[in-house]
């Protein structure tokens with residue numbers, strides 16, 4: 001691909017008075033609202049997008065609290081009934097010697113969600129400010145958040161699998177606990193939050209800074 | 215300064231807004247954004263045929279993965295095998311309905327819909343026919359659904375579940391587990407072949423919307 005005008009720093013669509021379509025990568029005159037090529041809504045930049053990021057972020061965080069307090073699974077056997085939270089379940093697994101699986105659950109259900117909340121907040125806060133973190137690094141954070149965030153659903157699927165599989169009449173039965181729903185919603189809301197973030201804003205102002213305007 | 219009168223010649227990086235003039239990359243070459251390294255275009259020869267073939271195989275596997283059991287459990291003479299459809303019977307009441315719908319959509323409905331849309335968009339190109347009506351909207355939706363198709367995550371979930379209850383009961387993988395495993399590989403290969411820039415180009419050169 002040839003760069004337009006061969007300018008250094010990079011010329012953006014916005015600088016050229018154009019708006020880029022984030023669905024099909026075509027350029028249109030500024031002010032175009034719907035991409036004539038693919039039909040997607042186009043916007044040069046949207047300050048409102050940050051509000052959506054924060055709204056989904058908060059909804060995700062609110063759901064993440066009950067997801068950790070309430071039981072994820074309720075196991076009923078002949079002798080006793082027990083329920084386990086996300087962290088409790090992982091601790092049980094580790095106590096039984098299944099360290100690998102305990103680690104997968106902990107990473108998918110605790111490390112990734114918490115990492116996501118922190119990363120999205122960091123990205124949203126750094127927009128429009130002079131950040132000490134390079135745009136390349138912040139772009140990398142956004143890519144990782146978008147790529148890895150969905151893997152948190154693994155714990156919800158495990159609950160669904162176990163509760164449909166372990167239905168052995170009197171011998172043993174597993175039921176999903178209320179935390180499973182809260183956790184699923186939390187993952188969905190944080191995915192929506194990450195998608196609402198406009199990564200082009202990471203790069204805005206960079207050129208101005210380089211050129212000494214800021 | 216910049217000739218923006220011919221917008222057809224321009225391509226914008228969807229991640230960082232950098233503007234480029236299109237120069238058709240050689241087959242097999244990859245055009246990457248100089249600033250954020252997002253792949254802008256990666257055309258391949260015969261990609262449409264390969265992608266459609268993979269998509270058809272994927273659709274068949276999705277149907278199989280839904281009806282065959284993915285895990286089988288046996289403890290003290292009592293046995294049970296669960297398929298994805300069993301998940302919906304197992305807890306289809308109260309607040310869990312939401313959970314069932316979300317799970318079913320992410321592991322079956324959305325992957326199937328996405329695959330069907332891709333076939334709808336690309337199949338005409340194989341036989342040199344004009345694109346079908348609504349092809350652009352179909353491809354746009356297919357792209358937007360991508361993060362929500364989670365069949366591969368479910369496959370890993372099966373493996374985790376097996377280990378989780380392995381010391382309580384005898385658990386074995388059913389045919390659907392292997393279908394999900396193959397499905398995962400097919401989806402990854404399909405995404406490697408897919409160059410959305412080439413598809414949009416093909417769609418733009420064909421139908422006047």
Ligand SMILES: [Zn+2]
Pocket residue numbers: 021022023024025026035036037038039040
């Ligand atoms: Zn478009």
Ligand SMILES: [Zn+2]
Pocket residue numbers: 227228229230231232247248249250251252
């Ligand atoms: Zn870029």
